[in-house]
Amino acid sequence: MSLPDLLHGLLFDFTLRTVALGAAVLGALAGALGCFAVLRQQSLLGDAISHAALPGIVLAFVLTGSRATPVLVLGAGIAGWIGTLAVMAIVRGGRLPEDTALGIVLSVFFGFGMVLLTWVQGRPDARQAGLDTFLFGQAATVLPGDVALVAGVGSVAGLITILFWKEFKLLTFDPDYATALGLPLRRVDFLLTGLLVVAIVLGLQMVGVVLMSALVVAPAAAARQWTDSLRTMVLLAAVIGAGAGVTGAAISATARGVPTGPTIVLVASAVVAFSLLAAPRRGLVAEMLRSARVRRRIRADAMLMDLYALSRQHVEPGHPHPVATLQAMSGRERGVSASLRSLEARGWAVHTEGDRAEHAAGRLPGASSDRHWAITEAGRIRARQLLETGVGPRPGPGEPAEPGSPEVPA
Amino acid sequence: MERADRGARRGDASGAAIEVNDLTVAYREQPVLWDVDVAFRKGVLTAIVGPNGAGKTTLIQSILGLVRPAAGRIRILGQPVREGRRSVAYVPQRGSVDWDFPTSVLDVVTMGTYGRLGWIRRPGRRERAAAMEALGKVGMEAFEGRQIRQLSGGQQQRVFLARALVQDAPIYLMDEPFQGVDARTEAAIVEVLGDLRARGDTVIAVHHALQSVPEYFDDVVLLNVRRIASGPVQEVFTEANLRTCYGGRVPFLQAVTERPAPATGRPATGRPEDAPPP
Numbered sequence: 007m008s009l010p011d012l013l014h015g016l017l018f019d020f021t022l023r024t025v026a027l028g029a030a031v032l033g034a035l036a037g038a039l040g041c042f043a044v045l046r047q048q049s050l051l052g053d054a055i056s057h058a059a060l061p062g063i064v065l066a067f068v069l070t071g072s073r074a075t076p077v078l079v080l081g082a083g084i085a086g087w088i089g090t091l092a093v094m095a096i097v098r099g100g101r102l103p104e105d106t107a108l109g110i111v112l113s114v115f116f117g118f119g120m121v122l123l124t125w126v127q128g129r130p131d132a133r134q135a136g137l138d139t140f141l142f143g144q145a146a147t148v149l150p151g152d153v154a155l156v157a158g159v160g161s162v163a164g165l166i167t168i169l170f171w172k173e174f175k176l177l178t179f180d181p182d183y184a185t186a187l188g189l190p191l192r193r194v195d196f197l198l199t200g201l202l203v204v205a206i207v208l209g210l211q212m213v214g215v216v217l218m219s220a221l222v223v224a225p226a227a228a229a230r231q232w233t234d235s236l237r238t239m240v241l242l243a244a245v246i247g248a249g250a251g252v253t254g255a256a257i258s259a260t261a262r263g264v265p266t267g268p269t270i271v272l273v274a275s276a277v278v279a280f281s282l283l284a285a286p287r288r289g290l291v292a293e294m295l296r297s298a299r300v301r302r303r304i305r306a307d308a309m310l311m312d313l314y315a316l317s318r319q320h321v322e323p324g325h326p327h328p329v330a331t332l333q334a335m336s337g338r339e340r341g342v343s344a345s346l347r348s349l350e351a352r353g354w355a356v357h358t359e360g361d362r363a364e365h366a367a368g369r370l371p372g373a374s375s376d377r378h379w380a381i382t383e384a385g386r387i388r389a390r391q392l393l394e395t396g397v398g399p400r401p402g403p404g405e406p407a408e409p410g411s412p413e414v415p416a
Numbered sequence: 417m418e419r420a421d422r423g424a425r426r427g428d429a430s431g432a433a434i435e436v437n438d439l440t441v442a443y444r445e446q447p448v449l450w451d452v453d454v455a456f457r458k459g460v461l462t463a464i465v466g467p468n469g470a471g472k473t474t475l476i477q478s479i480l481g482l483v484r485p486a487a488g489r490i491r492i493l494g495q496p497v498r499e500g501r502r503s504v505a506y507v508p509q510r511g512s513v514d515w516d517f518p519t520s521v522l523d524v525v526t527m528g529t530y531g532r533l534g535w536i537r538r539p540g541r542r543e544r545a546a547a548m549e550a551l552g553k554v555g556m557e558a559f560e561g562r563q564i565r566q567l568s569g570g571q572q573q574r575v576f577l578a579r580a581l582v583q584d585a586p587i588y589l590m591d592e593p594f595q596g597v598d599a600r601t602e603a604a605i606v607e608v609l610g611d612l613r614a615r616g617d618t619v620i621a622v623h624h625a626l627q628s629v630p631e632y633f634d635d636v637v638l639l640n641v642r643r644i645a646s647g648p649v650q651e652v653f654t655e656a657n658l659r660t661c662y663g664g665r666v667p668f669l670q671a672v673t674e675r676p677a678p679a680t681g682r683p684a685t686g687r688p689e690d691a692p693p694p
Contacts, residue, residue, distance in 0.1 A: 045514075045517060045518075047514075100444070169536050170535075170536065171538070172530055172533070172536075172537075172538060172539070173530075173535070175519075175527075176527055176530055178517075179513060179514075179517050179519065179524075179527070180508070180512070180513045180527070182477075182480075182482055182506075182508055182512060183506060183508055183527070183579075184530075185480065185481065185482055186480045186481075186482065186501060186504065186506040186508075187506075187530055187531035187583075188498075188501060188502055188531055189530070189531075230518065233518060234518045234519075234520075234563040234565075235518055235519070235520070236517075236518045236519055238518075239518050
C-alpha cells in the first residue's frame, strides 16, 4: 500500500481510523507515563509489568471462557500488578537489587504465561484461537469497543496524571524530600505505578507483551533529548508515542500478517536514533560540532602563542614569518592556515603576500607562494593574557568550579 | 510511663526543638545508632559531628521519618515525627538527587511550597514569588531559569537551601550543607544561618570541617554510633571528647582546640579562607 493510500485510509477507512485512534491514545498515555518511569530509572519496570501480564490474560480466558477484551485486560492488569508488587516486595526485602528483582519477576511470570498459553492452545477449544496474538500484538484484532475502552480508561489515567502532576514530579525528583514534606510516598508511588500498569495492559492487545515496554521507554528517551522541562518532555513523549502508535498500527493493519508491536517499536526506535543524533545541545551531532569548535579555538590559541614567541625573537615585533615555519613549530601539517585565518579574523594576526622579488633575492625563506604572517599589537596583548590564564576551554558564565573546602579525611 | 518520665527529667521539654530518646537504628542487625539521647535547643545552631559511619545522616533521617528506628522516641516541638516534621525544613545532601532531571532552578525551589499547598493544588504566583525571595537570600536570583544541570556544586547547594527556606519552618535540618562548596557559597550559607538564628529558628546541621565548628555553631553533638557528648561548643568541644569520638585520630585537633571560641554575637561573615590550613 502506498503512502497516499495509507493517509486516505487513515482518514476515511472506518476500521483503520478506529485502530489509529486507539493507537494514538495508547501511545500518548504510554509515552507520557514512560517519562516518569525513565526519570526514576525504572525503564525495566515496564518490561516486567507487560511480561507479567501474560499469565493473567490466559487465566482470565480459562476462568471465564470469554475472549472479550475487557475481561482479558482485567486479567492482565491483575497479573501485572501482582508482578509489580512482587518486584517492590523483593526490593524492600533488601536481599536483591532492583534489576535482579525485575529480571526474576519478568522471566518467572512470562515463563508461567507461556506454559499456560501452550496448554490452552492444546485444548480442543476453538475459541482460544488468537490468544497468542497478545505476544506481539495485532492491531487488526482491535474492535471499536476495544478502542472505546482504551480511550475511556486512557483519558481517566491522563486526567489523574495532570491532577497529581506536582506530587509525581516531586516523587520522581527527590523522594526523600517528598517524605520529609509529609507526602505519603508509598501511596503516590502506588498511584503512579498503577497508572503505568493501566497504560501497559491497555496496550497489550495492540502491541503485545514482548515489546510493549518499548512504547513506554522509547518516546521518553527521545523526548528527553529535546528539552530540559519536565512538562515539555511529557507532552513531547505523548506526541511521539501517539505518532509511533498510529504509524505502526496503520502499517500493520494494512499489510497482511505484519504484527503491530515490532512495527511500532521500529518507528519509535527510529525517532530515538534521530533524537540522539540531531537534538540541539544533547545530540551527538551538536556535541561533535561543539568539541570541534573548542578544538579549533585551542589550536588557534596555540598558534597565537607560537607567533608571539617568534615575535619576541625580533627587534621589530611585526616581522612576518612564512607558514612553513609555523607548521614546523606547531608540529602540524594541516590546519595551520585555518588557525591563522581565524586569528586574523579576530585582529590578532595579519598576513602579507609572499613577495616574489624578495624570494628571488633570497631575502625571504620558503616557497614563493607562501603567505607570511605576523602578530598584531592586539594579538600580543591577547597572548600575554593567555600566558596568565592558560590555553584551553574557558569557564562558562557564572562562578568558577568550587575549589573544595577543608575536610576531615575519612 | 517510665519512659515519658525519663524524657521529662532529662531534657527541658519546653526548651527543646527536637528531643531524641533512646534512639537505636540498625541496618541488618548492625547498629548504626545505639541508644542515642539528644535534646536540640530551640533557637540555636547545632552541629552534628563524628567520623564517617557515625550515624550522622541516619540521625537526621530518623528525625524526618525517612528511616524506621528499631527503638526510641523522637519528639519535634513536642509532637511525634509524623505531625512534627511539618515544622522541619530539610536540606538533603547534594548528591541525593539526579541533577540531570529536566527542571529549572525556580521549579526546584518552588517544591518547598508543596507541603503547605496540599494535594492537587498547583503552585501559583504567590509560591513563585516566595521561591524568588528565597533565591535572593542565597544570592541565586539571577539563576531562576537555569536548568539545574548547569549549576556548580555550590550553586546546587544554595538551591537546596533556598528550597528549605521557602518552607518557612521553625526548624532546619541540613545534611552536610558545607560539603565541597566554594568560598562564596560557604559565605552565603553562613549568612543565612545567622539570619535564621536572629529570627529565633533552630538549625541542626551535619558538619565535617571540625575547625569551623566553634565559629559557625552554638551547640555541638559528637556522635559515633553512640552519643559521645552534646551541649554548648565551649563546654563539650574539647580535645578529650574529640579523641573519644574520632578514636584518637583527629588531624585538626591542635588547630581546633587552640582556637579561641568567641562567646557571643559572632559575625555571620566567617569565610573559609580564615580557617587554619590543614
